[in-house]
Amino acid sequence: MTLDRDAASHVAEVLSEALPYIRRFVGKTLVIKYGGNAMESEELKTGFARDIVLMKAVGINPVVVHGGGPQIGDLLNRLSIESHFIDGMRVTDAATMDVVEMVLGGQVNKDIVNLINRHGGSAIGLTGKDAELIRARKLTVSRQTPEMTQPEIIDIGHVGEVVSVNTDLINMLVKGDFIPVIAPIGVGADGESYNINADLVAGKVAEALKAEKLMLLTNIAGLMDKQGQVLTGLTTEQVNELIADGTIYGGMLPKIKCALEAVQGGVNSSHIIDGRVPNAVLLEIFTDSGVGTLITNRKPR
Ligand SMILES: Nc1ncnc2c1ncn2[C@@H]1O[C@H](COP(=O)(O)OP(=O)(O)O)[C@@H](O)[C@H]1O
Numbered sequence: 001m002t003l004d005r006d007a008a009s010h011v012a013e014v015l016s017e018a019l020p021y022i023r024r025f026v027g028k029t030l031v032i033k034y035g036g037n038a039m040e041s042e043e044l045k046t047g048f049a050r051d052i053v054l055m056k057a058v059g060i061n062p063v064v065v066h067g068g069g070p071q072i073g074d075l076l077n078r079l080s081i082e083s084h085f086i087d088g089m090r091v092t093d094a095a096t097m098d099v100v101e102m103v104l105g106g107q108v109n110k111d112i113v114n115l116i117n118r119h120g121g122s123a124i125g126l127t128g129k130d131a132e133l134i135r136a137r138k139l140t141v142s143r144q145t146p147e148m149t150q151p152e153i154i155d156i157g158h159v160g161e162v163v164s165v166n167t168d169l170i171n172m173l174v175k176g177d178f179i180p181v182i183a184p185i186g187v188g189a190d191g192e193s194y195n196i197n198a199d200l201v202a203g204k205v206a207e208a209l210k211a212e213k214l215m216l217l218t219n220i221a222g223l224m225d226k227q228g229q230v231l232t233g234l235t236t237e238q239v240n241e242l243i244a245d246g247t248i249y250g251g252m253l254p255k256i257k258c259a260l261e262a263v264q265g266g267v268n269s270s271h272i273i274d275g276r277v278p279n280a281v282l283l284e285i286f287t288d289s290g291v292g293t294l295i296t297n298r299k300p301r
């Protein structure tokens with residue numbers, strides 16, 4: 001592809017303006033969670049892959065954690081296996097776990113790896129089982145209504161929470177100029193598989209790597225109030241109020257929880273951003289205002 005002189009001069013101007021941002025993030029690790037809803041169109045997928053390759057080319061270290069909820073749902077439907085969600089987590093019996101592992105570790109992981117590589121990157125696909133990248137244990141979910149004297153424990157099957165992350169493996173790949181692409185499957189003490197919400201894995205990976213940023217790409221403009229306004233710079237207390245009054249529910253629950261936890265765990269900032277916007281990742285890095293919902297220990301910018 002060649003550019004005419006006007007277009008080339010515009011590109012040169014944009015690149016030059018990006019320089020201070022590039023310098024700020026050179027050598028830093030950014031963990032990007034790529035959600036199943038933000039990978040529906042080919043155009044968005046290509047844009048995402050190009051953003052990741054460009055980041056790596058200018059010396060920033062992206063680590064990708066992906067979801068694939070809609071893709072799991074599609075195969076479960078085809079197999080006539082019903083599934084439902086509790087607090088944004090898929091209730092996962094043994095048959096569902098098999099499907100989750102096939103779809104996330106196989107189809108979706110390799111699709112993203114392939115896409116990044118086709119655009120000039122060197123992506124390596126991993127699940128939490130590779131070199132025990134993500135050790136996990138069963139997640140306990142409890143629920144208590146005002147009428148109940150004690151919380152009720154709900155069994156949601158093979159759903160896990162992260163116990164530890166093998167950062168040596170990720171660091172080795174990053175140093176070798178590879179782009180790790182991680183599927184959110186954990187391995188238990190006895191080698192059993194766990195289905196883990198991808199937001200939670202991204203948050204724990206970001207914490208363990210002491211990443212500069214955690215970016216959670218989703219299918220909505222950010223965390224919103226009841227009037228549909230995007231909220232930013234929230235504290236834990238404000239988030240808890242929004243959960244209690246029902247403003248935050250479903251898939252946004254694990255997302256906001258891990259955004260807060262990552263920042264408390266040492267990540268500089270967490271961002272919930274709209275993956276439907278072309279080049280969302282670059283827009284977040286290379287603009288002052290950023291896009292979507294920012295969670296940080298610092299004052300909102
Ligand atoms: N307060 C809120 N602000 C924005 N989205 C919310 C809120 N509460 C619940 N949601 C829901 O959370 C969804 C995002 O979670 P999810 O569908 O799991 O995304 P992803 O697949 O990207 O992880 C939104 O599409 C929206 O339906």
Ligand SMILES: CC(=O)N[C@@H](CCC(=O)OP(=O)(O)O)C(=O)O
Binds near residue numbers: 068070160199251
């Ligand atoms: C326990 C749990 O809910 N696991 C998720 C894992 C995939 C995921 O998180 O995908 P998205 O980010 O696209 O929603 C699931 O089974 O759908």
